Amino acid sequence: MANVTVIGAQWGDEGKGKIVDWLASRADAVVRFQGGHNAGHTLVVGDKTYKLSLLPSGIVTGTLSIVGNGVVLDPWHLKAEVEKLEGQGVEINPDNFAIADNCPLILPIHRDLDGLRETAAGSGKIGTTGRGIGPAYEDKVGRRAIRVCDLAHLDHLEPQLDRLCAHHDALRAGFDQPPIDREELLAQLREIAPFVLQFAQPVWKRLKKVRKAGAKILFEGAQGVLLDIDHGTYPFVTSSNTVSGTAAAGSGLGPNSTGFVLGIVKAYTTRVGSGPFPTELDDEVGEGIGERGHEFGTVTGRQRRVGWFDAVLVRQTCAISGVTGIALTKIDVLDGMDEVKICTGYRLNGKIMDYFPSHAADQAVVEPIYETMPGWSESTAGARSFADLPANAVKYIQRVQELIETPVALVSTSPERDDTILMRDPFMD
Ligand code: GDP
Ligand code: IMO
Numbered sequence: 001m002a003n004v005t006v007i008g009a010q011w012g013d014e015g016k017g018k019i020v021d022w023l024a025s026r027a028d029a030v031v032r033f034q035g036g037h038n039a040g041h042t043l044v045v046g047d048k049t050y051k052l053s054l055l056p057s058g059i060v061t062g063t064l065s066i067v068g069n070g071v072v073l074d075p076w077h078l079k080a081e082v083e084k085l086e087g088q089g090v091e092i093n094p095d096n097f098a099i100a101d102n103c104p105l106i107l108p109i110h111r112d113l114d115g116l117r118e119t120a121a122g123s124g125k126i127g128t129t130g131r132g133i134g135p136a137y138e139d140k141v142g143r144r145a146i147r148v149c150d151l152a153h154l155d156h157l158e159p160q161l162d163r164l165c166a167h168h169d170a171l172r173a174g175f176d177q178p179p180i181d182r183e184e185l186l187a188q189l190r191e192i193a194p195f196v197l198q199f200a201q202p203v204w205k206r207l208k209k210v211r212k213a214g215a216k217i218l219f220e221g222a223q224g225v226l227l228d229i230d231h232g233t234y235p236f237v238t239s240s241n242t243v244s245g246t247a248a249a250g251s252g253l254g255p256n257s258t259g260f261v262l263g264i265v266k267a268y269t270t271r272v273g274s275g276p277f278p279t280e281l282d283d284e285v286g287e288g289i290g291e292r293g294h295e296f297g298t299v300t301g302r303q304r305r306v307g308w309f310d311a312v313l314v315r316q317t318c319a320i321s322g323v324t325g326i327a328l329t330k331i332d333v334l335d336g337m338d339e340v341k342i343c344t345g346y347r348l349n350g351k352i353m354d355y356f357p358s359h360a361a362d363q364a365v366v367e368p369i370y371e372t373m374p375g376w377s378e379s380t381a382g383a384r385s386f387a388d389l390p391a392n393a394v395k396y397i398q399r400v401q402e403l404i405e406t407p408v409a410l411v412s413t414s415p416e417r418d419d420t421i422l423m424r425d426p427f428m429d
């Protein structure tokens with residue numbers, strides 16, 4: 001098993017970017033396979049901080065970085081992000097960066113529609129990132145998307161534009177918006193096309209070559225399993241499958257290529273946007289964790305909701321996603337607490353549940369059952385070996401491992417790349 005698939009095992013923002021960046025120096029290619037620029041992955045390397053939304057985190061180490069077909073791509077955002085990173089000294093060129101030519105595009109109309117729907121929904125809103133992700137995926141499965149390869153054939157776009165406009169103009173009329181300005185859209189696409197096309201290729205072919213040469217591929221998931229369109233807290237989810245199996249379909253490789261599935265798990269729980277959250281803390285304990293963990297969204301700057309570690313949810317997401325081992329991140333944020341709690345089950349209508357039910361109404365009312373453990377006053381921040389961790393932190397990690405029925409492969413103790421404890425090398429498995 002030479003490949004590693006990294007996925008978020010909670011509601012996103014578990015620290016995937018940091019772990020992918022740490023693993024990237026030992027990989028030959030890093031591939032994003034779903035989501036879009038709704039992701040926000042923060043990498044800290046020495047005195048530099050990189051914030052990536054669309055580009056694979058491998059780009060910072062100069063590792064071949066690939067945007068797979070499962071991603072929805074905003075070409076204008078792509079240009080802005082490439083330019084921002086180049087401004088930070090990162091080299092990005094067709095040798096180290098490729099985009100699947102069958103990737104659907106996010107257009108300005110998608111972003112507009114995302115915003116219009118959220119505003120109209122009022123208190124029932126999903127709390128999306130407003131980046132047009134949902135509408136772009138809808139057009140993909142509705143067979144009316146404009147894709148990267150269309151940028152090389154803009155003179156033949158009319159039939160696709162007919163399909164796109166027929167659908168969107170009706171929706172737009174419902175929001176009192178004018179029809180799509182086809183000429184303007186075509187002009188915008190013509191302007192951005194050369195920038196995107198320099199990176200475009202059938203990436204399945206490149207990945208086939210990489211695989212044949214015995215190289216290691218690192219698949220970088222975005223969001224988390226609880227935001228998965230099928231397995232997440234529907235309808236408060238994102239519009240892609242975030243589970244590990246998507247790595248294959250979203251990049252053009254078979255299901256046997258995903259390798260070691262590394263679930264990234266925060267030592268507590270956070271969520272951005274609306275939807276159920278059984279262990280949410282609405283008190284100063286939650287505020288304290290949020291402040292110490294700097295829990296503000298990378299993409300929208302929104303304050304993240306914070307709660308205790310929920311072992312029921314993570315046991316479920318690890319099972320659903322076939323997680324081989326987890327990376328437990330942000331353990332340092334729990335330093336200095338008198339006690340820490342772990343949710344081990346729920347109460348629903350007088351019954352005890354060992355799983356999270358599917359219906360939104362049940363998800364909203366389950367009551368967490370907690371196990372309380374003593375905290376630790378010593379610091380874990382920056383620890384690079386298990387022996388450096390205080391005894392109670394070790395007990396906490398061991399209890400988490402037991403409850404989620406999945407081994408801990410890595411522990412992360414600060415935002416900094418090298419503040420990482422390796423217990424089981426995912427590339428060696
Ligand atoms: P992602 O979306 O899963 O990549 O996670 P984000 O980057 O959105 O959020 C994770 C945040 O926690 C980032 O600001 C990271 O720099 C930071 N981080 C990652 N691992 C650790 C850790 O072990 N300890 C602390 N204190 N911060 C961490
Ligand atoms: P990373 O990769 C956390 C959430 C949004 C919203 C829901 C739907 O950084 O972990 P969307 O714009 O995708 O239609 O919004 O999903 N969301 C995330 N939450 N981390 C993310 O990505 C997220 N990407 C989307 O807040 O609740």
Ligand code: MG
Pocket residue numbers: 012013014039040041042298
């Ligand atoms: Mg994030």
